Structures are given as C-alpha cells and as structure tokens.
Amino acid sequence: MENASKPLLRALGGEAVWPPPFWLMRQAGRYLPEYRELRAQAGDFISLCTNPELAAEVTLQPLRRYGMDGAILFSDILMLPWAMGQGLRYAEGEGPLLDPIRDAEAFARLTPENIRKNIAPILETVARVRAGLAQEAPKTALIGFAGSPFTVACYMVEGKGGGEFAHARRMAYADPALFGKLIRLLVDSTVEYLLAQAEAGAEALMLFDSWAGLLSPAQFRRWSIEPTNAIVRGIRKVQPTIPLIGFPRLAGPLLVEYAQRTGVGTVGMDTGMDPRWAAANVPANIGLQGNLDPQAVVAGGMALEAEARSVLAAMRGRPFVFNLGHGIVPPTPPEHVAALARVIRIG
Numbered sequence: 493m494e495n496a497s498k499p500l501l502r503a504l505g506g507e508a509v510w511p512p513p514f515w516l517m518r519q520a521g522r523y524l525p526e527y528r529e530l531r532a533q534a535g536d537f538i539s540l541c542t543n544p545e546l547a548a549e550v551t552l553q554p555l556r557r558y559g560m561d562g563a564i565l566f567s568d569i570l571m572l573p574w575a576m577g578q579g580l581r582y583a584e585g586e587g588p589l590l591d592p593i594r595d596a597e598a599f600a601r602l603t604p605e606n607i608r609k610n611i612a613p614i615l616e617t618v619a620r621v622r623a624g625l626a627q628e629a630p631k632t633a634l635i636g637f638a639g640s641p642f643t644v645a646c647y648m649v650e651g652k653g654g655g656e657f658a659h660a661r662r663m664a665y666a667d668p669a670l671f672g673k674l675i676r677l678l679v680d681s682t683v684e685y686l687l688a689q690a691e692a693g694a695e696a697l698m699l700f701d702s703w704a705g706l707l708s709p710a711q712f713r714r715w716s717i718e719p720t721n722a723i724v725r726g727i728r729k730v731q732p733t734i735p736l737i738g739f740p741r742l743a744g745p746l747l748v749e750y751a752q753r754t755g756v757g758t759v760g761m762d763t764g765m766d767p768r769w770a771a772a773n774v775p776a777n778i779g780l781q782g783n784l785d786p787q788a789v790v791a792g793g794m795a796l797e798a799e800a801r802s803v804l805a806a807m808r809g810r811p812f813v814f815n816l817g818h819g820i821v822p823p824t825p826p827e828h829v830a831a832l833a834r835v836i837r838i839g
C-alpha cells in the first residue's frame with residue numbers, strides 16, 4: 493500500500509515513526525522569494541488561490557527546498573465563505589476583509605448552492621498537486637484542509653481579523669439561534685468541501701480552529717468540540733479511514749477533551765502547549781503534532797536547535813508529526829528552515 497511508504501500517513505495512522513515526519517504550517521508563503529514572485533504574477537491572493545496551475549506550483553515550492561513529508565494545499569480557510577458568496581478581499585498589510593454577517597438578512601444572502609461551482613478550481617489544484625507529488629516527491633503526502641466552523645464564523649461575523657472577535661463571541665451568547673445556524677451551515681459545507689478534497693486526491697485532512705482558545709470552556713464544548721465532532725462523523729460516513737488532524741489553537745488543558753471527544757486521530761499543539769504535558773495527558777491512541785515556536789525559526793542558530801530538540805525529546809515514542817506551533821512568519825530566513833529540517837531528520 494502507498495500508505496506504507498509515506499511516513500506522514502504512517503504517523504497519522506498511529507505509528508511512532510522516528511525520526512518523525514514533518515511539515516510546517518504556512519510552509520508556502522511570503523518568506524520564500526519564489527512564492528513572492530508567483531504571487532506578484534497572479535495579482536491578488538484570491539486569484540492565486542483560484543489559479544490551479546500557480547496554486548499547485550506554490551504548494552510544491554517548499555518541498556523542493558526542504559523535502560517535507562507533507563504538502564498542504566495552497567488555499568485559505570476563508571475560501572469557503574468566499575465560495576458561498578460573502579464579499580472577501582485581502583488588503584495589503586491588513587489581512588482579510590469580509591462584508592460582516594451580523595443579522596438574519598445578511599445570513600440569508602449567502603449562496604451555499606454555489607459552493608460546488610466556486611470550489612472547482614481549488615479541487616483542480618488538489619488533483620494537480622497529487623499528480624506533481626507522484627512525479628517529484630513520491631513519499632510526500634497531500635494534506636487538504638478547512639477552517640473549523642467557529643474560526644471561520646469569527647471572520648464571517650467580525651469581517652476582519654486582528655482583534656478578539658468580540659462581535660462573533662457576543663453573538664454566540666446573545667443570538668445562539670442565528671450563530672447556531674451559521675455554525676450548522678459551516679458544518680455541512682465543510683463536510684462537503686473536505687470530502688471533495690479527499691475525492692480529488694487529498695490523503696489527510698486538517699481542521700484549523702485558530703481562535704478556539706478565545707472561548708469559555710462551556711462555549712468551547714458547544715462551538716468547537718461539537719461542530720468538529722459533527723464534521724468528523726460526516727466525513728467518516730464516506731471516508732472511514734482518512735487521517736484527520738484537529739488544531740484547536742490556544743485550547744490549553746481543553747486540548748485533552750477535544751482529543752477525547754471530536755474523533756480526530758491527531759491533535760495539533762500550539763506554541764504555548766507543553767509537549768511533555770500533552771504527552772502525559774492526551775490519550776495515547778491520539779497522535780500529536782507541533783509545536784516549535786515560529787519565532788525560534790526567525791532567530792535561528794543555537795536557540796532554534798535547542799527548542800527543536802526539546803520538542804523532539806518530549807515526543808519520542810509517540811505517534812508524532814513535527815510542525816510549528818503556528819504558521820511560519822514572513823521574516824523567516826529560508827536557510828533557517830533548512831537548518832531546522834536537518835535537526836528534525838537526525839531525530
């Protein structure tokens with residue numbers, strides 16, 4: 493089986509592969525000169541995400557330098573709201589800006605019936621990357637992804653990032669009926685979107701819940717754990733074995749409950765999570781992924797090496813995928829990523 497020769501799929505399947513497989517969140521992006529070049533060619537970010545030829549090329553760029561075990565589809569979690577008709581643009585230096593959804597009228601203007609048509613180019617990117625990997629990097633597995641409903645809803649309600657998503661979190665308390673409708677729409681459309689990615693060639697699927705840690709414990713159970721579990725059940729009906737990774741960023745000790753109750757096979761640890769604590773408290777049948785500080789990669793040198801080694805030491809003996817605790821940041825020198833790859837490969 494192909495599985496047997498891809499270290500990332502073995503680790504996500506529960507095997508303590510050593511040295512561990514690795515990939516890095518935001519591994520394709522602005523820290524790479526070759527990305528900046530194609531990004532300029534494409535014009536804006538959405539045009540890049542919907543251009544299968546360029547998006548596939550950008551997905552493969554970091555692998556050529558560093559030989560990661562995972563390739564993550566080049567797209568964005570906000571392409572799903574975009575595909576259901578919400579106005580979206582990426583302003584230079586400001587991040588994403590959306591037409592906020594704060595009432596039933598704005599919610600009713602969404603057009604989920606158009607998702608299939610609008611995500612077609614993204615699915616074509618998946619197919620192209622998979623074919624590209626077979627040619628260039630036969631041991632690298634392709635990861636598809638989506639945002640988790642709560643995190644995507646944060647952007648949909650707020651209309652932008654950069655703050656604490658006060659409107660979204662308030663709506664979850666003040667109008668749980670409307671917020672719940674939005675979450676249910678996101679659960680259903682995310683199942684459809686992720687299954688389509690799997691069908692197009694994604695070999696593992698990841699859910700990014702980047703803002704889950706803003707929630708109170710009760711709200712975390714209701715708006716992060718429950719919707720994630722509903723997505724896992726929806727996917728499992730069609731894809732009973734595809735590896736699933738969940739990343740409830742800033743969840744703290746609730747990471748354990750998330751690991752026990754969502755049904756994902758692997759959980760991502762953010763930078764602040766103590767990997768030794770996670771190893772002791774997350775059930776042994778759940779894999780772990782993470783969690784080197786992205787700023788250590790910017791710094792490089794001995795500090796980078798020491799931090800990477802301490803993550804490795806804490807994870808030895810467990811099913812583990814080396815990654816960062818959050819995405820690579822643009823000021824990262826590309827040669828520091830190469831140095832990190834060498835440290836990981838020693839194990």
Ligand SMILES: Cc1c2[nH]c(c1CCC(=O)O)Cc1[nH]c(c(CCC(=O)O)c1C)Cc1[nH]c(c(CCC(=O)O)c1C)Cc1[nH]c(c(C)c1CCC(=O)O)C2
Nearest residue numbers: 517518519520521564565566567568569587653700702819
């Ligand atoms: C919250 C979130 C978003 N997008 C994503 C998340 C979850 C992970 C996280 O917490 O970082 C996920 C994401 N975004 C992107 C990917 C591609 C794959 C990869 O990891 O390499 C993935 C998996 C590309 C991107 N997404 C974005 C870029 C930069 C766009 C550019 O080239 O100008 C890239 C490469 C834009 C984006 N997209 C988003 C923001 C807040 C921003 C602006 C901040 C920034 O510019 O870094 C929303």
